[in-house]
Amino acid sequence: MDEEHVYKPVVDDRTAAIILAAGKGERYSGQTHKLLADFRGKPVLQWVIDNVIEADFTDIYLVSGAINLFEESTLNLSSEKITVVQNHNFEQGQVTSLRSAIAVASHDGYSSITVGLGDMPLVPSSAWKAVTEAEGQLVTATFTGSRRPPVKIQNELWSLIPISGDEGARSLLRLRPDLRNEVVCEGSPVDIDTRSDLERWS
Numbered sequence: 001m002d003e004e005h006v007y008k009p010v011v012d013d014r015t016a017a018i019i020l021a022a023g024k025g026e027r028y029s030g031q032t033h034k035l036l037a038d039f040r041g042k043p044v045l046q047w048v049i050d051n052v053i054e055a056d057f058t059d060i061y062l063v064s065g066a067i068n069l070f071e072e073s074t075l076n077l078s079s080e081k082i083t084v085v086q087n088h089n090f091e092q093g094q095v096t097s098l099r100s101a102i103a104v105a106s107h108d109g110y111s112s113i114t115v116g117l118g119d120m121p122l123v124p125s126s127a128w129k130a131v132t133e134a135e136g137q138l139v140t141a142t143f144t145g146s147r148r149p150p151v152k153i154q155n156e157l158w159s160l161i162p163i164s165g166d167e168g169a170r171s172l173l174r175l176r177p178d179l180r181n182e183v184v185c186e187g188s189p190v191d192i193d194t195r196s197d198l199e200r201w202s
């Protein structure tokens with residue numbers, strides 16, 4: 001009997017991960033920034049970082065802005081995979097953070113990036129991997145039929161990303177539906193924007 005060969009996809013090592021964590025989080029009324037708030041025993045952002053590390057990317061670009069992530073003792077940024085990218089223009093919108101990280105990824109030779117948000121702690125490593133491993137220039141996760149990050153973007157599309165505002169990957173998904181590949185993922189795409197969000201999902 002012929003031996004069966006089972007294909008096991010691996011994360012494309014030409015794809016870097018980007019975590020957007022530069023915003024002010026103004027809707028959150030707690031004593032800390034929302035990304036540093038305790039969620040099930042560790043900061044919201046730490047959940048995202050740990051999930052992305054577990055997804056086996058070679059490089060992870062963590063974009064800092066409103067809070068200086070270098071100085072946050074509550075976060076574990078010791079992994080050699082992590083590079084903190086400071087976005088000095090974060091007040092001009094989330095897309096400036098995406099562009100800041102893409103500039104570094106491009107300089108480092110990457111041909112695609114998978115981007116997600118620092119306030120989505122329940123998106124598991126399996127979702128990051130599934131999106132990264134999928135074919136296509138523009139790949140998005142879907143959770144129970146809803147398109148949400150993470151999103152993989154090939155370098156051919158980077159020039160189409162706006163220069164300001166809060167829509168980066170989302171604008172591409174709307175602009176180029178012909179290129180969109182949707183990948184069904186497990187997990188929950190909830191983002192922690194308010195104290196009630198934190199309390200509801202903790």
